[in-house]
Amino acid sequence: MRISDHIHSNEYPASYYAATCNDTAGFSALSGDETFDVCIIGGGFSGVATALHLSERGFKVCVVEQNKIGWGATGRNGGHIIGGYAYSMWENKSKIDSFGEAGTKALWDMSIECVDIIKNWVEKYNIDCDLEFGFIDVAMKKSELEWLKKSADTLADRNYPYETKILNKEELSDYVVSDQYIGGRTNDGWGQAHVLNLVLGEARAAEKLGATIYEHAEVSDIIHGARPRVVTKTGTITADFVVVTGNGYLGNLVPKLASRVLPAGSYIIATEPLSDEQIAATAPKGWPTCDQRWALDYFRVTNDKRLLFGGMATYSGRHPKNIKAVLEPKLHKVFPILKDVKIDYEWGGYMGIGLNRIPMLGRLSDNVYFATGYGGHGVAPTHMSAKLISEAIAGQAERYDIVASVKHMPFPGGRHLMQPAYAVGMAYYKLRDAIGW
Template identity: 40%
Template sequence: MSEAHVNSWYAATANYHDSFPALAGDERCDVCIVGGGYTGLSAAIHLRKRGYSVTVLEANHLGWGASGRNGGHVGTGQRADQDALERLVGKRHARALWDLGLEGVATVCELIKEFDIHCELKEGNLHTACTKKAAQELQSEVDHLQAVYDYEDIRYVDAGELKAMTSAQGFHGAMLDTASRHLHPLNYCLGLARAAQTLGVVMHEASRVTHYDERTHVHVHTENGQVECEHLLLACNGYLGKLESRVAGQIMPINNYVVATEPLSEETARRLIRDDTSMSDSRFVINYWKLSADNRLLFGGGESYTSRFPKDIPAFVRPHMLSIYPELADTRIEYGWGGTLAITLNRMPALGHVSPRVLYAHGYSGHGVPIATLAGKLVAESIAGTAERFDVMANVPTPRFPGGTLLRWPGLVAGMLYYSLRDRLG
């Protein structure tokens, strides 16, 4: 039995309402994919374009997880900045990762155009600095991207200009990236599902995978059936659970929360975000926000590290929102929801093989819309026998959380509390 979509503004404004039957009995395909989010659906689309037969197994509804609940930002680059990547893997490898990050955004836009997905695609992101030091770091990052990566779609915004662009409080400068995009994440995901369906992908909802085994072929089991396949992709992200213990220690599931206000007047909306970009800040526990097509402020803030969500999510997120927009003190919050994502220690996604026939892609650390979409494309290339670009991502070192899945939680909580304190103290 699958769970319904969370009561979010995204679910309330979904454009697509397709449903797919649970797996019943035995099926066979070239590639079986566990997980019906961006990674799985992108992989399914790109594999079908190459002629592979594909089956997607989703425990709940397609887009039920983080792919249908996130902030909808489609940022360029990788989740880790280029300076960090140059230190981690060297300049040549870092350049390849940068190019793939740009391709991730381009791939999202291409899929939206090709399959006419209605998902409120908009342009630009304004990333704000919470301290004077952070402002200096953003200025240096802009200079570095322009000089070393020939990236001209980015510029630094000083504090004076920033005040004309947003009424957001407490910021000392910003970085404007006009090549970034933002969108309605659930409609994008459901649009990918509709596209996959038109291409002939077999999809099953309410089909939680209990285990898999490798014999002559890979056999993927649910309560009511099994899929025999040549290749298996684990695209579960924060919901991997105990399905594959050999890679579970690479990621840590955490919860993040989003609220949607009542619709705002055009005047208020333009005051909050003059140019209708998405916005984010430089805190380690990041805040992120944007305007919907009907001028609601969609604001993400606050995290938790247990399996339980706060009882009152709007009350949990509201202080984060009001610290930036105190003018919204009397504005109603009409929706509040949470979701589980997976982070890695170095904030870079983990892609790889468990065995020659079993691949995985997860750990997008809040940068999932473009990079998960890209990961699905790279998985398809690898299965088709061209692994070079997949390996650019897979060869990034992926340290495991100390203590593995058993002890990763207390270590993460201690670390996040430290960074939260650092954020508050500036």
């Protein structure tokens, strides 16, 4: 979907990630007709990771991206590497029971494996992306802290392989110094990365294994058949399999997905580099941090000592005219000590949200797969979805079938009414946040 507004152009946004990107060489342009084993639509984490998984298996693969690799949500997000799913199903017995014992175990294992994929690839392919581990969830009220305790117990009961700790307010000050929070939960198995450098590093790794990456190749049609064809303005690709990604930027290319994935706006600011004293007085360990509200704040300290802070989402299709003006007061509420710190970058983009906030995997036809709808929680789960699709294409569909069995209903009102309807629903939850309900 071609987008042109004040936060989108054909190039990268004016973000911290784009300004500190370590690979600016770009990739090929598609010209003419080509043939591959697999054609992947979309150059974000889902698409690039699928290309790398399949390239490791020896498939002849291409990626077609309408703008630049990592241009969408992949290169615009907060950089938090979080396992699991956007919807925490583990405390929901009826949801768990619906998958059966074997299915539940597989889903649990995959919720951990998704982070391990990133960790292993960064080491294997020597990807320079500031990968670090350590994460903290913070609570603003007693009920939230109780939920974090319950979730920590669930992790322990399921033999989660990484350390987690529940912190009271005094203990929390070793990690986050703010009057807004009363406690938290650490997780040594989650972390952070420079996400644009991560996806570019994965794309280069796939390229070295034989994959072809095409940029500025907008797809206008998918022609299904025994050997489906992907049509762009500058060429056509024929393949044995097609994989459709794109998340909140897929547009109307696939009507079935357009009515099930809501493009929701998300926005971030980045400060100038902080002094060691400022970091010690705000986020001493620099760990990525999220609160527990529906309309949550999240932040982390980058490798060059900037604070990245996000705390706004829009569901109406309209972007704020001035992102800094909206987010800076939120930053100052959490960290008043930073009220005189300069904001160097502001940017935003779309994430893709489904009704049940569980990633959507499936087939549009026997040889056309899709992966989308990560609900703002996609850096790690995209890598797992990519692995499942690569397994299915290679003839090992057992794990893929478990995730693909999850039903995803269209939004009420379809493509045209889902944004205003969802905006009304989220306004209700934002009100709950505001009154502490």
